[in-house]
Amino acid sequence: MTLPDLTWPAAWHRPAFRGQLGAVVVLLLLLTSQLPRYFAWVQARPGRTLPDPLLAALPAHDVSGLTFAVIYLGIGLGVTVLLPRPLRLLRALWAYLGLHLLRCLTLYLLPLEPPPGLVLLRDPLVDQLIYAAPAPITKDLFFSGHTATLLLLALAVPVGWRRWGLLAGTVAIGTLVLVQHAHYTYDVLAAPLFVGLAWWLSGAAVGRTLFRAKAQP
Structure with a gap:
């Protein structure tokens, strides 16, 4: 679904936009409040160690600094572009919610032990806000x-x-999370499939009739 680039005043005049924006923000806040407890449970469960030929051949190195520099620069760029585009922002928020729910489901269905040679990936922001637990979270893999x-x-x-x-x-x-042995190769290769699903579902959530360019508020 292609979204028109409406301005904030034009989008805000639509009751459906205001309702969806409020709903997705509330749901994201509710989910965020439950994630620390959920990830602590994930960490406490026993899991399987998967064979991974690529990781077995790849020496592990600590690249945490570079990893989070790329992540936060990317997030900063994305947010800067989306903030003036309310419809794109709304769809991105729905997709982000769906992505987290899918990830919670896959973590529930596939308990795993960390890859051999794991070098702990340190994120000073998320470790304190989301993954707060007595021990580092290393089993949030697939x-x-x-x-x-x-x-x-x-x-x-x-x-x-x-x-x-x-x-x-x-x-x-x-590439960097594999160098760090913070994920299995399967975790990285599967990510685009779930992103595609979350993005498709977000289009359904927003609704094809909600933001047609010629629709009247």
Whole structure:
């Protein structure tokens, strides 16, 4: 679904937009409030160790600094582009909510142990706000949330150099988390599939009739 680039005043005049924006913000806040407890439970569960020929051949290195520099620069770029475009922002928020729900489901269905040789990936922001737990969270594996987040932003921004930049950042993050042995190869390769599903579902959530360019508020 292609969204028109309405201004904030034009979008805000539509009751459906205001309702959906309020709903998705509330749902994201509710989900965020439950994630620390959920990830602590994920960490406490026993899981399987998967064979991964690529990781077995790839020496592990600590690239946390570079990883989060790319992630936060990408997030900053994506948010800067989306904030003046309320309809794209709304769809991105629905997709982000769907992506987190899908990830919670896959973590529930596929308990895993960390890859051999894991070098702990340190995120000073998320570790304190989302993953707060007595021990570091290392079992939030399938699928790679870092890779998925940048790819989702790449889909959300308009076509052009910013999308290509975010796609390059996605490839970089997928590579860096493997260098760190923070994810299995399968976690990274699966991320685009779930991003595509979340993005498709977000189009249904927003609704094809809600934001037609010629619709009247």
